[in-house]
Amino acid sequence: MTGKPQDEDLDPENAELGRRLAELDFSTETSMREPLRKRLMERADALSAASWRQRWVPVFAPAFAMAALVLALFVGLPPGPERGPELQLGLDRVLVRPPMVGDKALVPEAVGMVGADLPAVTFGAASGLDRMTAEDLMETVQGQEVVSEKGRSVRWRVGDDVFILESRETTLEELGGLTGNGID
C-alpha cells in the first residue's frame, strides 16, 4: 500500500505489528475518490488556462503595442485620433482610437436634444441594440450630418455638437458618456 517497506527501521519484535499497520487501508471506506478527482481536474484546467494568460499576455501585449506604434509611424498615421475642424464646435468627445474597417459599433437610431442643451441618443427598437460596421453607420444615421473617412472616425453633428464614434465595440455606457446623457 505504501511506497516503502515499513519494517526498515523496526526491530523484529515490532516488525509484524508494523506490517499489519502498513496493511491498514482506510481509503476503501470512502466513495469520494472519483468525485474529488473530477473536481480537481476541472480546477486544474482552469488554473492552467489562467496561468497561460498570466504568462503570455504581459509578454505579447507590449510587443504588439510597440509593433502597432512602429507600423503607424511608418505608414504615416497619426498616433492619436484625428481631430477635424468641426471638433472646435460645441461638445467635443473623443474615444480612445479610430475605428477600423470591419469594426462593430452600436448604432444610434436617432440623435436629438433633450432639454436646453442635453444631447440624447436613442437606440433601435426598444432596447434592441444594433451593431454595424463603421461604413454602415454612415448610411444608417439619418437626418444628421455625418462626416467620416473610411477606416477612421465616424462623426455626426447635432446643431453645434459633434459626436464621434471611435471604438471597436462602443458600449451603451460609452455612448452615454459620449453624449453626456445618462442612458439606462
Next chain:
Amino acid sequence: MQVSGPQDIGLVYDRFFRRVYNYVRYRVPDQATAEDVTAQVFEKVLDKLGTYKSKAGPFEPWLFAIARNAVHDHYRSLGWRRWLSLDAVLERPSQDPTPEEALAKDEGLAGLTAGLAKLGGREREILGLKFGAGLGNSEIASMEGLSESNVGVIVFRGLKKLKGIMKGETA
C-alpha cells in the same frame, strides 16, 4: 517525482490519494472529517504544484507536509488546543463507521485500529506518517524537526504501547 504545474494533479492524485487519506485517517476520528481534510489537502497541493521545485527536496515530504498542516488547520479551526483525547475519540458521536467498525470483519485489524485510537497525538502523528503515509524515518525526522533516532524511538514506543493496549483488550 517530476511535477511542473496544475496539469500534473491527476498523476499526483492517482499515486498518493490512498496514502494521504490513510495518513489523515490516522489523525482524525471519523470518515467524514477524513474526507474533508483530504479534499483540502489536494486542493492545496493543486494550488501549490507550480511552486514545487524538485531541487529543493523530494516530493513526498513536501506533499505530506501539506497534509500535516491541513490536519493542524482542521484542529485549529475547531479551536482545539490539544490533541484529541482518547475519550473524545471513543465517545464522539458519528454516523460514519469508525476505523474499528470499518474493519470489524477482521477481528485482528479491529483490535489494531481500536488500539491506535488510544495512542497519544504525537504517537499517532508519527505512526500515521510512517505507516499511513509510508514515509521513512529520515523523511519524518526532517518534517517534524526531530532526529532520525528520535523518530525511531517514538515509533518503537508507540508500537510497544499499541501492543500492550491490544493485549490488555484481548486479555
